Amino acid sequence: MFERPSKRARGNAEALVDLTSLMDIFSNILMFIIISSVFLKVTVIDIHLPKPARGRPGQSEKKEIKVLTLKIGDKGLKLGGNLGDSYSFMTVKGNGTYNYSKLSRYLKEIKEKNPDHRDVILLFKDSIRYNIIIKIIDATREQYIEEDGEKVRFDLFSNVSLGEYKEDDTIAEAEKK
Amino acid sequence: MMSLFSILIVFMLKNFSTQPDLVTPSKQLKLPTSTALKAPTPALKLMLTADVIMIEDKILVDIESVRKQEDLLIKPLFDALEAERNRTELIAKINKKLKFKGEILLQCDKNIDFSIVKKVMYTSGQVGFETIYMVVISKE
Numbered sequence: 001m002f003e004r005p006s007k008r009a010r011g012n013a014e015a016l017v018d019l020t021s022l023m024d025i026f027s028n029i030l031m032f033i034i035i036s037s038v039f040l041k042v043t044v045i046d047i048h049l050p051k052p053a054r055g056r057p058g059q060s061e062k063k064e065i066k067v068l069t070l071k072i073g074d075k076g077l078k079l080g081g082n083l084g085d086s087y088s089f090m091t092v093k094g095n096g097t098y099n100y101s102k103l104s105r106y107l108k109e110i111k112e113k114n115p116d117h118r119d120v121i122l123l124f125k126d127s128i129r130y131n132i133i134i135k136i137i138d139a140t141r142e143q144y145i146e147e148d149g150e151k152v153r154f155d156l157f158s159n160v161s162l163g164e165y166k167e168d169d170t171i172a173e174a175e176k177k
Numbered sequence: 178m179m180s181l182f183s184i185l186i187v188f189m190l191k192n193f194s195t196q197p198d199l200v201t202p203s204k205q206l207k208l209p210t211s212t213a214l215k216a217p218t219p220a221l222k223l224m225l226t227a228d229v230i231m232i233e234d235k236i237l238v239d240i241e242s243v244r245k246q247e248d249l250l251i252k253p254l255f256d257a258l259e260a261e262r263n264r265t266e267l268i269a270k271i272n273k274k275l276k277f278k279g280e281i282l283l284q285c286d287k288n289i290d291f292s293i294v295k296k297v298m299y300t301s302g303q304v305g306f307e308t309i310y311m312v313v314i315s316k317e
Contacts, residue, residue, distance in 0.1 A: 023178055030185055043213045044282070044310035049302040126292035130225075130285050133294065134209040134313055142212065164295055 045137055047160055068110065068157065069121045070103075071165045072128055072136055077103055081121075083114050100135060104143040107156050120157035123165035133162075205229075209287040211313035220280035220310060221261055225297060227286045232257050240293060249299040258304040280308045 067081040077090045077098055090099050090106075111117075120140050124133060143154045205226035224231040229239050230251070237253040265277045281301055285294065298309060 023182075026182065027178075030182070034185070034189070041315040042208075042217055042312060043211065043315045044215050044217045044312055045211060045213045046215065047298075047309045047311060049298060049307040049309065124291040124295075126290060126295075128291045129287065130289045130291070130294060131209045131287035133291060134211050134287075134311065137311075138212050144212070162295070162298065164291075 045134070045141075045160075047162060050161060066114065066117055066119075067121065068117065068119065069123060070136070070140060071123045072098075072132070073125050073165060074127060077136075079106060079110075083110050083117060098132070098136070100139040103136075103139050104156070107140060108143055108154060111154075111156050118157055119159045119161070121161045121163055123163045125165050206284060206286050207288070208284060208312060208314050210316050212316055213313055214315065217282060217310060217312060218280070220278070220282045221258075221306070223281050223283050223297070223301070225283070225285040225289050225293060227288060230254060230297065232261070240289070243293055243296060244290075246296075249296050250303065251296055251300045254297065254300045255304060258301060258306060262304055262306075277305070278308070279306045280310065281306045282310050282312055284312045 066083055068083045069080040071078040071080065090102055122133075122136060122140065124136075137160055140156055140160060141158050142156055144151045145154055146152075205228055206224060222231075222233050224234075225240070227240070229236045230243065230253075231237060232254070235257075237257055238251060243251055262277060262279075265275070269275045269277055283297070301307075301309065
């Protein structure tokens with residue numbers, strides 16, 4: 001004989017909610033968000049404009065000021081100043097880009113001889129695009145060297161000043177090695 | 178299913194950015210890429226798109242007229258920056274915690290040439306905005 005189920009048992013029965021369709025919607029939304037999201041990291045390069053000189057009239061600086069300049073023209077780059085041993089003229093490559101790795105190599109040599117010096121003056125021709133300006137600044141501020149399979153950052157000249165370069169850059173100069 | 182969602186949520190939270198909205202997406206403003214790692218700090222937004230110069234999303238002058246002028250000073254930009262400086266200094270008189278720092282967040286289209294950039298920097302320097310943060314997209 002079957003026993004009749006008690007009323008208490010029937011009253012305590014759990015109501016099951018079917019979440020399948022809700023989970024389906026969530027998974028679709030989540031997939032859409034992941035596929036359409038763009039992970040962009042925005043950073044900055046800080047430039048400090050020079051302040052007006054506050055020297056008193058008649059007061060002369062007897063201390064030699066070390067200066068490193070880099071002129072960026074349409075045909076190439078030219079390092080100058082009194083830090084390096086010689087002037088170098090680096091030509092633009094065939095596809096119209098500058099030799100940034102060679103520039104960083106020259107700057108690294110200068111930095112190793114002058115480790116305390118951090119200033120560089122970049123002089124651009126008016127026709128140089130902003131994209132190139134940023135790449136030149138990157139190449140003068142730091143260099144990444146591969147050591148044991150890892151990229152190591154080498155600090156070059158982080159205090160960057162920008163200026164104008166009006167000299168005719170069609171003057172041919174012998175590339176010094 | 179729940180473990181899948183929890184992993185996805187952790188991934189999304191890990192990549193969640195708390196940076197303020199500094200970059201205004203625009204077809205006319207394509208930022209250059211760089212190896213710079215410094216995070217941006219809130220400052221006055223100055224935008225050089227392919228067509229116009231803007232401060233805080235307000236159009237000041239078009240790029241072509243700036244390119245044609247011989248003078249380094251861009252008058253509409255000078256007036257706008259001076260107004261911003263005066264406003265900040267007025268507020269700083271009341272609120273001692275606020276101070277005029279002279280900082281600008283420069284967002285410039287990658288195809289703008291240096292002749293425009295130098296005029297903008299010169300004009301900014303004349304008003305007292307001597308620190309310029311050039312906004313770039315990190316290569317990492």
